Amino acid sequence: MFYWLLKWVLLGPLLKLVFRPQTEGAENVPTEGPAILASNHLSYVDWMFMPLTLPRRVTFVAKAEYFTSPGIKGWFQKKFFSGAGQVPIDRSGATAAEGALSAATRILGEGGLFGIYPEGTRSHDGRLYRGKTGVARLALETKVPVIPIAVVGTDVVAPPGKKFGAVTRPIVRFGKPLDFSRYEGLENDRFILRSITDEIMYEIMRLSGQEYVDMYATRAKALDKESRKPAGDGTDVPGADSGTTGLKAS
Template identity: 55%
Template sequence: MSFYSVAKNIVVGPVVNTAFRPWVRGLHNIPSEGPAILASNHLSFSDSVFIPVKVPRQVHFMAKDDYWARQGASGWVMKKFFDLSGQIPMDRSGGAASQNSLNAGEQALRDGAVLGLYPEGTRSPDGRLYRGKLGIARLALNTQAPVIPIALIGTDKVQPIGKNIPRLGRVGMIVGEPMTFESYHGNAEDRFAQRAVTDEIMYRIMRLSGQEYVDVYASDVKRQLEAEKAAAKAARRAHRHREDSRSPGPTAD
């Protein structure tokens, strides 16, 4: 029995099924063999636990390469877990590095694997659905693998961003019908075709999840929020400095 099977069926699966009682609709839409791309919304770190627990086939996620770069004993354990469970590091810096990551995902599909992707590229900062990155379209058009849209429900409630330990609560997963893009085959490098395919995938996820859609990248929103937090922190420091400078010094007797 592989490490993946042991983790899913003996270690992680029983705990997840007992603690969170995940419900699933449309599981029959995932093909029993051959390549497929699972395209899901991304609300929580635990999304990458709930999906493989409920999907019968092994899911190879394209996960951000930060997980392989963490230091110390916990970083080593995480790296080994991701390697043994067949996950693929995704460099999100763009250019040749990101293309190399996509090439690894493409090879997995050509080998007949099920590839898990979060088209938004990062977790939603506020529960809304954000614009999809184009990498999923390149993979779908280059390999002609079907795209299976998935909507996760409630995972942000059981494990919000910033929380390491999930709280008990029920979560759900809705699996949509496979999407194929025959009319775009042969246009894998055309950015207009990539955007059309990606937007169609995001629209289907939106319909399944019921999320509000925002036509900007989640990563841009996160950077803006971080900048606003940094500015607010700097303003508080400046205010404290002004208050301290106004405080009267010690008086002589």
């Protein structure tokens, strides 16, 4: 109930009035039943605009701190993120990825829509980066379709490193559902998982028009940060990201 109050009575009308988001292909999202919504990730406001364009609730995972902070502020924060369709996940320790997959499996098993950013983090330069294979594993284990999504213009509304940029009309494009039932039983084959993930990322690239970079976004960010440092400070460039889920906690 709080979700609908938040979306349609408070947050939704305000965002629609100010930004007038545009939607393309929303008919590709099923009116009932589970589906994975796999999107590019340009800004921290992506999770607001994409669900706003659909009549159904979309659930994401969010860091547990949003739900456990003490005091009045913590209470309102918990209500906000719970109402906005996010569920807590502990990002500490080696079980964080498994916890995210478990939460996603539960949500899809209940017939819900689960939102995921296969890149695993926001793009720092507007380009589309290599997807992590958690989205493929999730699709095979739950046997549900993957709907590729492109959100365009949110990096103008809230650019990387800034709380707010400029008012523009974001566009949310929903692609046709992708069916990977032909790979049933191969969820532990890393080559199949990579192939599925690359197919999803290709569709996102086609919808968004972004330049694709065959590198994990975390690696690209580290290289960009290193290139901005003064020469000779002795700092090594971190290695390539080894995570595989892409189930990012916002």
